[in-house]
Each structure stands twice: as structure tokens, then as C-alpha cells.
Amino acid sequence: MIYNNGYPVNYGYAQPNQMQQNNNITWVQGEAGAKSYLVAPNTTMPLWDSENQIIYLKSADASGMPSIKILDYKIRDNETKNININDDIYVKKEELEDIKKQIVLITEQLKESGNNE
Numbered sequence: 001m002i003y004n005n006g007y008p009v010n011y012g013y014a015q016p017n018q019m020q021q022n023n024n025i026t027w028v029q030g031e032a033g034a035k036s037y038l039v040a041p042n043t044t045m046p047l048w049d050s051e052n053q054i055i056y057l058k059s060a061d062a063s064g065m066p067s068i069k070i071l072d073y074k075i076r077d078n079e080t081k082n083i084n085i086n087d088d089i090y091v092k093k094e095e096l097e098d099i100k101k102q103i104v105l106i107t108e109q110l111k112e113s114g115n116n117e
Contacts, residue, residue, distance in 0.1 A: 031070070034058055039066060 027050045028034045034047045034056035044059040057069040091099075 028056065031056070031068075034068060 026037070026045065026047050028037055028047045030049060030051050031054075034049070037045070037047055037058060039045050039058050039060040041060050041062055041064045044057055047056040047058055048054075049056065053073050053075075055071045055073055057071065058066060059068075060066045
């Protein structure tokens with residue numbers, strides 16, 4: 001943000017396509033509003049789209065060159081299940097031992113059926 005005498009340049013009024021801050025959320029009107037929003041060098045600012053479910057992460061590098069990352073957000077309903085990584089990737093030691101026993105049993109059955117022919 002550009003400062004003049006200690007106050008932001010846009011202090012007290014909104015720029016076109018830009019809405020005032022509310023509860024630490026900065027609302028903008030669409031992608032054009034996000035592109036026109038000024039960000040201080042070495043700063044990243046989340047900008048919430050007032051028209052769509054989009055958050056713009058506008059950053060400026062040390063020289064003040066801006067860049068924008070666009071994030072779509074979706075509101076989850078209460079029925080959405082949280083996935084536990086441990087349930088999907090790992091198996092308990094007892095379950096692994098049971099699987100080993102089943103493999104050994106099937107292997108023995110296959111060997112016996114091969115010897116009977």
C-alpha cells in the first residue's frame with residue numbers, strides 16, 4: 001500500500017471495483033477488482049470476491065511487481081466425511097498377520113491341488 005504523510009493513499013474512500021474492509025476481510029468486485037487493488041512490496045493480501053466463491057492472493061515482490069493466485073473455495077455441508085489418512089494407507093499389525101496367514105493357507109492349498117493331478 002502506498003502511504004502519504006502516514007496515511008494510505010486511498011484512506012477514507014474505496015477505489016473503483018474495490019470495497020472497504022470488513023472484519024479484516026478485503027472484498028473486491030471480481031478479478032478486475034483484485035487486479036486493480038494495490039499491494040505493498042513484499043506483501044501478500046487475500047482478497048475475497050464479492051460476486052463469486054473465489055479468493056485472490058495478490059502479492060508484490062520487493063520491486064513491487066504484482067502477481068495473483070486464484071483460489072476457488074467450496075463450502076462443505078455437514079455430511080462431508082473427513083478422510084483419515086491412517087484409515088486409507090496403513091494397516092494394523094494384527095490385520096497384516098491375518099493376511100499373511102491367509103496367503104500361506106492359499107499357497108499350501110494350491111500346492112496340494114497341484115500334487116493331486
